[in-house]
Amino acid sequence: MTGILTISKWELRKARTSFGLKTRFLSVIILILIGTASFFAAQSGLHINDNIYKVVVTDDSIARVLESDAKFVVFITNQENAKYLFEKNGFDILINGDKIFYHGNDKSIAALDSLDKTVKRYDETRLLSYNDLNNTFPLWITVKNIAREQAFMSPSINKLPAIEKSLEKKSTTQKESTTVIENPEIEKSQDYTNIPSINDITEIKKVSPIREQSLATPSHLSPPLPFKSVVLSFIFIFPIYFIAQFFSSSIMEERVKRKGELLLVSPVRPYQIVLGKLLPYLLGSMALVAVMTFNMGGSPWIILILLPVSLMFLSTSFLGAIIARSFKELSFVLIFLSVFLSGYIFFPAMFANIHAISIISPITLVVRLLENETVSISDYMFSTAPFYLVSILIFAFGIFIYREEDLFTQKPIREKLLDSIQEFIRKIPVPLFSLSIALLPIVFSIQLMLIVFLFNFPIRTGIFFFIIVAAFIEEVVKSAGIYTVFSRKISDMTTCNAIKFGILSGLGFFAGEKLLLLVVIASIAGSAFGSAMGIGLLVFPLLLHVTSTTIASLGIRYSGCRNYLASIVLASIVHAAYNLYLVRGVVFG
Amino acid sequence: MANTGIIVKKEMKSLLHEKTLLLAIIVQLLIASFSSLLVLGLASFFDPSSLDRYDTPKANVGIVGTGELRQFIAKSQVDSHYYKDIPSAISDFDKNKIDAIVVIPKEESGGSEIIKVLVYLPKSDIRGTFVTLALKKPLEEYENYVRDIRGARIGFLPIKLYVDELPKKTSTYFEFIYGILIPLLVFTPVFISGGLIIDMLTEEYERKTIDLLLVSPLSFPEILNGKMITAIIIVPAQAFLWILLVRLNGVVVHNVILILLLSGIIAAMVVLIGAIIAVRYKKRMISQYLYSLILILMFLMGYLFTDSPFNLVTRLSANSMGAEVLVYCGVYAAVTYGLYMAVKKIGIT
Numbered sequence: 001m002t003g004i005l006t007i008s009k010w011e012l013r014k015a016r017t018s019f020g021l022k023t024r025f026l027s028v029i030i031l032i033l034i035g036t037a038s039f040f041a042a043q044s045g046l047h048i049n050d051n052i053y054k055v056v057v058t059d060d061s062i063a064r065v066l067e068s069d070a071k072f073v074v075f076i077t078n079q080e081n082a083k084y085l086f087e088k089n090g091f092d093i094l095i096n097g098d099k100i101f102y103h104g105n106d107k108s109i110a111a112l113d114s115l116d117k118t119v120k121r122y123d124e125t126r127l128l129s130y131n132d133l134n135n136t137f138p139l140w141i142t143v144k145n146i147a148r149e150q151a152f153m154s155p156s157i158n159k160l161p162a163i164e165k166s167l168e169k170k171s172t173t174q175k176e177s178t179t180v181i182e183n184p185e186i187e188k189s190q191d192y193t194n195i196p197s198i199n200d201i202t203e204i205k206k207v208s209p210i211r212e213q214s215l216a217t218p219s220h221l222s223p224p225l226p227f228k229s230v231v232l233s234f235i236f237i238f239p240i241y242f243i244a245q246f247f248s249s250s251i252m253e254e255r256v257k258r259k260g261e262l263l264l265v266s267p268v269r270p271y272q273i274v275l276g277k278l279l280p281y282l283l284g285s286m287a288l289v290a291v292m293t294f295n296m297g298g299s300p301w302i303i304l305i306l307l308p309v310s311l312m313f314l315s316t317s318f319l320g321a322i323i324a325r326s327f328k329e330l331s332f333v334l335i336f337l338s339v340f341l342s343g344y345i346f347f348p349a350m351f352a353n354i355h356a357i358s359i360i361s362p363i364t365l366v367v368r369l370l371e372n373e374t375v376s377i378s379d380y381m382f383s384t385a386p387f388y389l390v391s392i393l394i395f396a397f398g399i400f401i402y403r404e405e406d407l408f409t410q411k412p413i414r415e416k417l418l419d420s421i422q423e424f425i426r427k428i429p430v431p432l433f434s435l436s437i438a439l440l441p442i443v444f445s446i447q448l449m450l451i452v453f454l455f456n457f458p459i460r461t462g463i464f465f466f467i468i469v470a471a472f473i474e475e476v477v478k479s480a481g482i483y484t485v486f487s488r489k490i491s492d493m494t495t496c497n498a499i500k501f502g503i504l505s506g507l508g509f510f511a512g513e514k515l516l517l518l519v520v521i522a523s524i525a526g527s528a529f530g531s532a533m534g535i536g537l538l539v540f541p542l543l544l545h546v547t548s549t550t551i552a553s554l555g556i557r558y559s560g561c562r563n564y565l566a567s568i569v570l571a572s573i574v575h576a577a578y579n580l581y582l583v584r585g586v587v588f589g
Numbered sequence: 590m591a592n593t594g595i596i597v598k599k600e601m602k603s604l605l606h607e608k609t610l611l612l613a614i615i616v617q618l619l620i621a622s623f624s625s626l627l628v629l630g631l632a633s634f635f636d637p638s639s640l641d642r643y644d645t646p647k648a649n650v651g652i653v654g655t656g657e658l659r660q661f662i663a664k665s666q667v668d669s670h671y672y673k674d675i676p677s678a679i680s681d682f683d684k685n686k687i688d689a690i691v692v693i694p695k696e697e698s699g700g701s702e703i704i705k706v707l708v709y710l711p712k713s714d715i716r717g718t719f720v721t722l723a724l725k726k727p728l729e730e731y732e733n734y735v736r737d738i739r740g741a742r743i744g745f746l747p748i749k750l751y752v753d754e755l756p757k758k759t760s761t762y763f764e765f766i767y768g769i770l771i772p773l774l775v776f777t778p779v780f781i782s783g784g785l786i787i788d789m790l791t792e793e794y795e796r797k798t799i800d801l802l803l804v805s806p807l808s809f810p811e812i813l814n815g816k817m818i819t820a821i822i823i824v825p826a827q828a829f830l831w832i833l834l835v836r837l838n839g840v841v842v843h844n845v846i847l848i849l850l851l852s853g854i855i856a857a858m859v860v861l862i863g864a865i866i867a868v869r870y871k872k873r874m875i876s877q878y879l880y881s882l883i884l885i886l887m888f889l890m891g892y893l894f895t896d897s898p899f900n901l902v903t904r905l906s907a908n909s910m911g912a913e914v915l916v917y918c919g920v921y922a923a924v925t926y927g928l929y930m931a932v933k934k935i936g937i938t
Contacts, residue, residue: 110763218728249874
C-alpha cells in the first residue's frame with residue numbers, strides 16, 4: 001500500500017511540474033472563451049442549417065414570415081421572374097401569391113416541410129401576443145404515463161428464444177400493473193400542463209437542439225426524447241475524457257523517455273506502479289465529477305454511476321499507452337477507443353425514456369437521475385457490471401505485460417496481446433478454463449454493443465447478423481488461449497491436446513456465461529424470462545461451446561497457426577448455424 | 590524544397606506503415622455509423638411512414654367521452670376503441686389491447702373554455718412513442734378547427750398558403766444529413782490532422798531525434814513544412830473518401846471540389862495551430878491538452894455564425910451555394926497565411 005501511495009505522490013508531483021503557471025493561465029483563458037462561445041450559442045441558437053433553402057416569393061408579407069427563420073434565403077420579385085428563377089436557377093420553393101410550388105427532389109420537399117413549421121411557429125407567436133389563451137390556444141393536453149410490463153431483449157444469443165417468450169408473456173402476465181387498474185393516480189404521472197409565457201414561445205422559435213417539453217398544445221406533443229439530459233451528461237463525461245488523456249500521456253512519456261525503466265528495477269511491483277499511477281487520475285476525475293454534480297444539484301448517486309465509466313476510460317487509455325509504439329499510434333488507438341465507448345454510452349441514452357434497452361448504458365441512469373426518476377440497484381448492476389469487469393480485466397492483463405520486454409521494445413500490438421495471455425496462462429491455475437471465464441465480460445460488452453446496433457434494424461435482419469457476429473466473437477475469445485498455447489509452443493501440438501484444450505475452454509466459457517446470467521441478467525428481468533432458462537437451454541449450449549471450440553482447436557492443430565482465422569471462421573459457422581436453428585422461428589418467420 | 594519533399598515522403602510512409610491511418614478511417618466509419626443510426630432512429634420517430642420497418646401494428650387508442658375530437662381521431666390513422674369509463678379502458682390498456690387512452694371533455698369548439706384533453710400513455714415504452722406520433726396529427730387538426738372558430742372572435746387571421754399535394758416526408762432527415770453528418774465527416778479528418786502534427790513534432794522532441802535531424806542537411810523550417818504538408822494533404826483525401834461513401838449510400842453531395850478545397854484550407858489552419866502549440870510546448874501531454882481545449886472552442890465557434898466552415902459545407906453539399914464560396918475561402922486562406930507567418934517566426938527563434 002505504501003508503495004502505491006509513493007508512486008501516486010510522484011505522479012502528482014510530475015503533473016504539477018509539467019503544468020507551469022503559463023499553461024494554467026492559458027487554459028483558463030481558453031475556458032473563458034469556451035464559456036463565452038457557449039453563452040452565445042445558447043443565446044442565438046446554433047447556425048447549423050442557415051441559408052440552406054432558397055425560396056422565391058412574390059409577396060413581401062410572406063417574405064417577412066420566412067425571414068423569421070434563418071434557414072431560408074428569401075428573394076422577392078415579380079411573377080415571371082420568380083417562375084424563371086424557380087425553374088432554372090436552383091430555387092427550392094416558389095410562392096406565387098399564396099400558392100406554393102416545389103420540385104420533387106428531397107431538398108425541395110424538406111424545404112416545404114420546414115416552411116410549414118416556420119409558418120406554424122410564426123402564427124403561434126402572433127397568437128400569443130393576444131394574451132387570450134381560451135381563444136388562441138384552446139386545446140390543452142395532459143399526459144399521464146402509466147407503467148406496464150414490457151418485453152426486454154435478451155443480450156445473450158443462447159437466450160434469444162426468450163424474446164418470443166417474453167413477448168408472449170408481456171400480453172398475459174401483468175402482475176405489476178394489476179394494481180394500476182384500481183388506482184391509476186398512484187403511479188407517478190407526468191403533467192405537462194402549465195401556462196405558457198411569451199418567453200416560452202420565443203425560446204422555441206430559436207432553432208436549438210435542446211428543447212424543453214413544457215407546452216402541452218398539440219404541436220408541442222412529441223415523444224419524450226431526453227436530449228437535454230443527454231447533453232448535460234455529456235458535460236459530466238468531459239473531465240473523464242481529459243483525465244484519461246493525461247493518464248495515457250504520462251505512461252507513454254515514461255516509455256518514450258525510458259524513465260520507467262528505473263521504476264521497474266526498484267523493489268515496487270508492477271501492479272503497485274500501475275495502481276499508484278492510476279490512483280491520482282481516478283480520484284481527480286471523480287472529484288471533478290463530484291464538483292459538477294454538486295454545482296448542478298444532481299443526485300450524489302451520479303458519482304457512483306460514473307465511477308465505472310471513469311474506470312473504463314482510464315483502463316482503455318492505459319491499454320492504449322502500453323501497446324502503442326508511437327505517439328501517433330497512441331492517438332489513433334485512443335480516438336478509436338473513445339469514439340467506440342462514447343457510442344456505447346451515449347447512443348442508448350438517447351432513447352432513455354423510450355425503450356428498456358437503453359439501460360445498457362450507465363449514462364441512461366444518469367439521465368434518469370437528472371430527470372428526477374428512480375434507479376434501482378438491479379439497474380445499476382446491469383449497466384455498470386460490464387464496465388467494472390472489463391476495466392478490471394484490462395488492468396489485470398496490462399499489468400501482466402508491464403515489464404521491460406513489452407514496454408521498451410517495438411513489438412507489434414498482436415505480440416503484446418499474446419504476451420499478456422501467455423502470462424495469464426503461466427500464472428493462473430487451469431488456464432484455458434479460467435481464461436474463457438475471465439474474457440467473458442468483454443464478449444458480453446461487445447454483444448450488448450451489437451444489440452444497440454440491432455435495435456435500429458428490422459428485427460429479423462438484426463437477429464440474423466447478431467447471431468453470426470456474436471458467434472464469431474465468442475469463438476475468437478474461446479480459442480485465443482489455445483492459439484497462444486500452440487503458437488508460443490507452451491504445449492505440444494497434438495490431436496489429444498487440441499481436443500483437451502477445446503473441451504476446457506468451451507467448459508470455461510459455458511460456466512462463465514451462466515454465472516454472468518445468474519448475477520446480472522436474472523436480477524434485471526427475472527420474471528420476464530426466468531422461465532425461458534429451461535434445462536434444455538442449459539445442456540445444449542454446453543455441448544455447443546465445447547464442440548465449436550474443439551473444431552477451432554483441431555483446425556489450428558491440422559492447418560497450423562497461420563490459418564487461425566480460417567479455423568475460427570469454421571467454428572463460428574457451426575456455432576452460428578446451431579443458434580440460427582434454435583431461433584429459426586424468429587428469424588425466418 | 591527537395592528536402593521538404595523528403596520529409597513528406599518519410600512521414601507518409603510511416604503513416605501508412607503503422608496502419609494508423611486505417612484506424613483513423615475506422616474511427617470515422619464508427620462516427621458515420623453512429624450518426625446514421627441516429628438519423629434512422631430520429632427519422633423513424635418523426636416520419637411515421639418509415640415505421641413499417643419495425644413491423645409495428647397500427648396504434649390502438651381507447652377513447653372515453655363523446656366530444657368533437659372523437660371524429661378527428663376516427664378519421665386519422667389510429668384504430669379507435671370506445672369505452673364508457675376510464676377503469677374499463679385502463680384494464681384493456683394493461684392487457685396491451687390498447688396503447689393509449691384519450692379522455693375527451695365535454696367542452697365544445699363553440700364554447701369559450703379551454704378544452705382539456707387527458708391522455709394516458711405507457712411509460713418508457715417504444716409503443717408510447719409511436720402512439721404519441723399517431724395522435725399528434727388529429728389533435729393538431731382539431732386545434733386548428735377550434736382556432737378557426739374562436740380565432741375569428743379576436744380578429745386573428747392565420748397565414749394561409751396552398752399547395753397541390755402535400756408530400757409525406759419531413760425535413761428532419763435531410764437537415765440532419767446535410768446540416769450535421771456531412772460537415773462532421775468532412776471535418777473529422779481536419780481535427781485528427783491537428784492532433785497528428787502534434788504527435789509528429791512532440792515525438793521528435795521527446796525522443797530527442799530532432800537533434801539528429803537537425804545535424805543532417807535539413808533545416809528546421811524544412812522539417813516543419815514537410816510534416817505539416819503531410820498532415821494537410823491527407824485531409825482532402827479522407828474527405829473525398831467520405832463523400833464517396835456517402836454517395837454510395839444514396840446521398841448526393843454537390844460541389845465536391847469546392848468542399849475539398851475548403852477542407853484543405855481549414856486543415857492548414859488547424860494544423861498550423863497544432864504546430865504552433867507543439868513547437869512552443871514540446872511535450873505531448875500539454876500540447877494535446879491545449880489543442881483539445883482549442884478544438885472545443887473551434888468546434889463551438891463553427892456553429893456560432895452563418896458562413897462558418899461547417900455552414901459553408903452544409904450549403905455547398907446541399908447545392909445552396911456554388912462558386913461564391915471562393916470569397917469565404919479567400920478570407921479563411923488569409924487567416925491561415927497569418928498563422929503560417931506566426932509559425933515561421935516561432936520556428937526561427
